[in-house]
Amino acid sequence: MSATVACEDLMKVFRSATGETHALRGIGLELRPGALTVVAGPSGSGKSSLLTLLGARDRPSAGQLSLLGHDVGAASTRELRRLRRRRIGFVPQRSSGAVFPHLRAIDQLRQVAAWRGAPDRHLDESLTAVGLADRADHRPYALSGGEQQRLAVAMALVGAPELLVADEPTAELDHANADRVMDALLAAAAAGSTVVISSHDDRITHRADRLLRLRHGVLSSESAGRRTAAAVIDGTGRLQLPPEVLDLFPDRRVVVEADGDGVRLRRPEESHD
Numbered sequence: 001m002s003a004t005v006a007c008e009d010l011m012k013v014f015r016s017a018t019g020e021t022h023a024l025r026g027i028g029l030e031l032r033p034g035a036l037t038v039v040a041g042p043s044g045s046g047k048s049s050l051l052t053l054l055g056a057r058d059r060p061s062a063g064q065l066s067l068l069g070h071d072v073g074a075a076s077t078r079e080l081r082r083l084r085r086r087r088i089g090f091v092p093q094r095s096s097g098a099v100f101p102h103l104r105a106i107d108q109l110r111q112v113a114a115w116r117g118a119p120d121r122h123l124d125e126s127l128t129a130v131g132l133a134d135r136a137d138h139r140p141y142a143l144s145g146g147e148q149q150r151l152a153v154a155m156a157l158v159g160a161p162e163l164l165v166a167d168e169p170t171a172e173l174d175h176a177n178a179d180r181v182m183d184a185l186l187a188a189a190a191a192g193s194t195v196v197i198s199s200h201d202d203r204i205t206h207r208a209d210r211l212l213r214l215r216h217g218v219l220s221s222e223s224a225g226r227r228t229a230a231a232v233i234d235g236t237g238r239l240q241l242p243p244e245v246l247d248l249f250p251d252r253r254v255v256v257e258a259d260g261d262g263v264r265l266r267r268p269e270e271s272h273d
């Protein structure tokens with residue numbers, strides 16, 4: 001099965017009056033249909049920057065990003081808009097950015113269904129999946145923050161888009177509703193979508209098919225199911241050590257020794273050369 005998302009040496013730099021922020025510093029990644037991937041990492045590690053790119057809501061500063069066969073760096077604005085509307089479900093970190101302020105919940109879904117060519121029965125199914133069947137006639141101002149977030153998830157689910165990107169979709173939810181949203185997102189993945197979400201929450205990360213950890217704008221480790229987390233070595237040979245290992249090297253210098261099948265890292269002062 002070919003990759004829905006493929007990126008190589010992906011970079012995002014934000015420029016402002018006070019200087020540059022290198023939010024993503026060379027991400028290499030492939031995501032395939034049928035799995036839910038969680039991107040975890042501390043605040044400021046680049047999760048939203050990455051998911052915004054994967055949702056075709058932004059363009060990379062450098063590197064390659066292919067979404068559903070489209071080169072995002074080279075695509076026209078029109079091509080990207082069609083891609084976003086028809087083939088990518090997106091839940092932004094702030095759900096107010098996803099919902100139309102004046103439309104009833106059911107009409108919000110109807111608009112998205114029209115873009116995606118989804119049948120009407122999908123509207124009720126999507127609302128029910130996130131527990132909002134009894135809020136169909138409510139407008140956003142009459143919904144709580146958590147309900148708005150669930151509405152944004154329902155809009156992303158309508159018509160089973162090939163790619164579903166959700167930035168902390170459970171951040172404002174209690175455990176029961178967070179579980180319900182995760183059930184819906186996992187079901188979308190099981191039905192063949194490529195699903196990628198970000199989360200800080202261990203309850204969510206534990207349910208991922210694949211877990212990627214970001215630190216300082218690079219992928220630091222990856223695990224799938226119960227397999228031990230593997231550190232990621234990028235295309236230039238850089239490897240990010242876990243914080244507890246990094247603490248062992250306060251001078252940030254290390255002697256690397258190949259040892260049969262393994263590699264040993266030790267502090268230079270231990271060297272007997």
Ligand SMILES: Nc1ncnc2c1ncn2[C@@H]1O[C@H](COP(=O)(O)OP(=O)(O)OP(=O)(O)O)[C@@H](O)[C@H]1O
Pocket residue numbers: 014015016021022023041042043044045046047048049050
């Ligand atoms: N539009 C922007 N302009 C300038 N800097 C930005 C912009 N967006 C993000 N950044 C910076 O890029 C870095 C990564 O931010 P990002 O929002 O991607 O992190 P995050 O992991 O999603 O954080 P959080 O968990 O707090 O949402 C941060 O240092 C942030 O301040």
